[in-house]
Amino acid sequence: LVGNAAQAGAAPATAVALAAGALLPAGALVALVLTDWTTAVAFAVGMPLLALLLRLFVRASGDSSERYLAAQGLIAGRLVEAVRGARTVAAADTRDREAARILAPLPELRRQGLRMWRVQGRSTAQAATLLPLLQLSVLAVAGLRVAAGELSVGGLFAAWRYAVLATGIGAFVGQLNALVRARRAAGRLQEVLDLPALQYGSSQLPSGTGQLEFRDAVARHGGRTVLNVPVLRLPGGSVTAVVGRSGSGKSSLAALAGRLEDPSAGSVLLDGVPLSELTHTALRTAVTQAFARPELVGATVHDTIALGVRDPGEARVVQAAREACAHAFVRRLPAGYATPCPSAPLSGGERQRLGLARAFTHPGRLLILDDALSGLDSATTARVSDVLFRPSPSHARLVVAHRPETAARADRVVWLEEGRVRAVGPHAELWRDPAYREVFGGGE
Incomplete structure (x- = not known):
């Protein structure tokens, strides 16, 4: 609960940082459209692929985060049980067996932790490959427009720089991963919050003897x-x-x-x-x-x-x-x-x-x-x-x-x-x- 609460508590700040960071790429994309809509179309052609990559990342990262937190919670729960029953464990001389039971989910924890790093690394590498290609496509279209006399050299430079700024959205993989983990942690906390709490009324007791x-x-x-x-x-x-x-x-x-x-x-x-x-x-x-x-x-x-x-x-x-x-x-x-x-x-x-x-x-x-x-x-x-x-x-x-x-x-x-x-x-x-x-x- 403590660990999940800390992760879930970071969600608002991460979401704000993500939204604030998206303003510059969004503004650059608008500026690109205003500079030369043809180059903006070239940039937009690759956006569905980028969106697909981010969607796959969110799905895989969310699944691995949920499994990681579940294994983590299982270890913590078993440890609390063992500490509460420490005298029983000592009397039965089952310390090694109890330690093995507590740490049984550790391989799953390691597996899901490594999986999270692999998912984030793969998504970062894919974004690092795709985004330069988007920039090059914008530069190529702008070059053709210059050769045809439809765009000035200054316009080409402006389109290229706006494309560079617009592809900054690929740097959000890390923040997106933190937001996904916060969401999964909040989901685990919700299991506790969904438990019905006692609701009290507004009545007082009349005189009586405890019937x-x-x-x-x-x-x-x-x-x-x-x-x-x-x-x-x-x-x-x-x-x-x-x-x-x-x-x-x-x-x-x-x-x-x-x-x-x-x-x-x-x-x-x-x-x-x-x-x-x-x-x-x-x-x-x-x-x-x-x-x-x-x-x-x-x-x-x-x-x-x-x-x-x-x-x-x-x-x-x-x-x-x-x-x-x-x-x-x-x-x-x-x-x-x-x-x-x-x-x-x-x-x-x-x-x-x-x-x-x-x-x-x-x-x-x-x-x-x-x-x-x-x-x-x-x-x-x-x-x-x-x-x-x-x-x-x-x-x-x-x-x-x-x-x-x-x-x-x-x-x-x-x-x-x-x-x-x-x-x-x-x-x-x-x-x-x-x-x-x-x-x-x-x-x-």
């Missing part, structure tokens, strides 16, 4: 339906656990509930208002989320916990850290809450507790936890659950759960299977079903 409702909500990823919820209403002021096997659609349900993505069809409502109709501030103030692998966004640990639409204040940040069982280890950091995030030596569970603290800092009317307790030990999970499941009629909580004890503390359980709601009810009732117990490993 969540799914109406014919469908989520599709890569052409495959991963979630299909015709009707699901979760009362406000209560705790709902979402359970199911891996791939059953739990995270997709949580993403739709928090409007991290819009449903491919249907709608999701919060206290009777479709999420898509809410303003950005109204939505992000009302809905708070915590994730299994939270990113530490912010300059310091304090900034990470306080991250949100509104500044919660110092006291609220510390209180939320206590509720998430994060206050004790934060105080032990080199600078406490002022410790820069890159300098904070945190385990996976500690990072997860900071994510929970961030969610607890901004209590909206709907709190969504997408597997946000998975990295905690049993004792910490119990302490955080005491806060999470504390009766609170003013807001609702939606918890993606993997442990039966977590589901047991919820007011109700939504049991997902293969992207559909199989059952909704209290954990104790669902536990009688052996298939439900299998979701948690079949324990009795």
Whole structure:
């Protein structure tokens, strides 16, 4: 993206330079017509061939540029994947194999790079051959006109010089190549720009307690339906656990509930208002989320916990850290809450507790936890659950759960299977079903 954006960004300046450079040859051609139209015709005879050469150049250069950028992007994408999974690669001792996978498109990159140079070199050579021939044809016709007494020697000299200026258009091959590459780069950027962006509405939420409702909500990823919820209403002021096997659609349900993505069809409502109709501030103030692998966004640990639409204040940040069982280890950091995030030596569970603290800092009317307790030990999970499941009629909580004890503390359980709601009810009732117990490993 960065490389393609730099190339695409150069397109306006290149186009202006190309247009400005074309003024002199165009003016020279007009002057040639005014000097002696016969010599201008001789010059014009070769113009279709020059236009054909430039067209072939644009086509070949565009194709090679597109293939070059595709190979370049493939290498970059694989490198990002490898860096993200560096620990897995090291643990599996597959560094050489991973390096080979990343560099597999390198021969194609080299081939297309050489092809671009060959195309530009060939087009430059062809133009360098054709343009002098056009000048000579103008000079020959002008000479015949002088011999016939129809053109003066001064007119011959003027026609020849105008022809030289007019053939300056052949020097634009390099700029034309840059413009072609910029266009192809812009085309690749358009793939990203064409992705639908979330559009927010102008509505505000009425008073409510976080009632969540799914109406014919469908989520599709890569052409495959991963979630299909015709009707699901979760009362406000209560705790709902979402359970199911891996791939059953739990995270997709949580993403739709928090409007991290819009449903491919249907709608999701919060206290009777479709999420898509809410303003950005109204939505992000009302809905708070915590994730299994939270990113530490912010300059310091304090900034990470306080991250949100509104500044919660110092006291609220510390209180939320206590509720998430994060206050004790934060105080032990080199600078406490002022410790820069890159300098904070945190385990996976500690990072997860900071994510929970961030969610607890901004209590909206709907709190969504997408597997946000998975990295905690049993004792910490119990302490955080005491806060999470504390009766609170003013807001609702939606918890993606993997442990039966977590589901047991919820007011109700939504049991997902293969992207559909199989059952909704209290954990104790669902536990009688052996298939439900299998979701948690079949324990009795």
